[in-house]
Amino acid sequence: MKITLLMVGKTEEAYLREGISIYLNRLRHYIRLDFVEITELKNTRSLTQQQQKAKEAELILRKLLPTDQVILLDEKGVQVTSAQFSEFIDKKQLSSINNLVFVIGGPYGFDESVYQRANDKLALSKMTFSHQMVRFFFVEQLYRAFTILRGEPYHHV
Numbered sequence: 247m248k249i250t251l252l253m254v255g256k257t258e259e260a261y262l263r264e265g266i267s268i269y270l271n272r273l274r275h276y277i278r279l280d281f282v283e284i285t286e287l288k289n290t291r292s293l294t295q296q297q298q299k300a301k302e303a304e305l306i307l308r309k310l311l312p313t314d315q316v317i318l319l320d321e322k323g324v325q326v327t328s329a330q331f332s333e334f335i336d337k338k339q340l341s342s343i344n345n346l347v348f349v350i351g352g353p354y355g356f357d358e359s360v361y362q363r364a365n366d367k368l369a370l371s372k373m374t375f376s377h378q379m380v381r382f383f384f385v386e387q388l389y390r391a392f393t394i395l396r397g398e399p400y401h402h403v
Contacts, residue, residue: 247338248278248345249388252309253381254302254352255286262382269385276392282309286352295354303357306349315343316364319350319380323367328401331368332391350380 257263266281273279284305290298310316315338326334338346348368351360361367370383393400 247343248280250280250282250314250345250347251350251381251384252282252284252306252347253350253377254284254306255377256283257378257381259378262378265382266385269382269389272389273385273392276389276396279388284309296357298352299354299357300359302352303359306351306356306360307363310347310363311345314345314347316366317346317348318356318360318364318367319348319370319384320356320367321369321372321374323369325369325372328387328390329394331387332394334368335388335391336395348384350377350384353377 257266270279270281284302287293287298287301293301335346349356349360349364356364370380370387375383390401
């Protein structure tokens with residue numbers, strides 16, 4: 247199984263890029279992970295939030311294959327513990343999924359068309375974080391999930 251993290255926009259903050267890079271390097275020992283950034287929309291001042299979400303949805307949906315298992319990182323998603331997330335990853339690995347795609351949307355969330363395409367939704371917290379921070383938190387949690395699955399000492403219960 248391959249995991250793809252599909253995101254709208256770039257990670258601009260150097261400290262977040264560095265942290266993400268550390269966890270991406272660690273994850274190479276466990277899984278093939280693609281980190282895909284979709285170029286942020288330009289000239290959005292003339293667009294409503296809904297129009298912006300619709301345009302981002304077109305870009306997101308173009309990147310997905312029909313066989314992809316799509317998980318939205320979304321405030322409306324199910325909240326799980328790190329251990330539960332590792333179980334979720336384990337179940338996906340044991341199934342016949344070729345590509346598990348986690349999607350981080352733009353500043354206004356997802357268009358309805360993306361919700362319709364999604365197989366699941368996960369929330370990282372009840373709190374709101376910047377989209378750039380969510381990337382860092384997610385790759386850390388993904389790394390944590392694999393260390394839990396391997397019984398490695400990174401995760402302390």
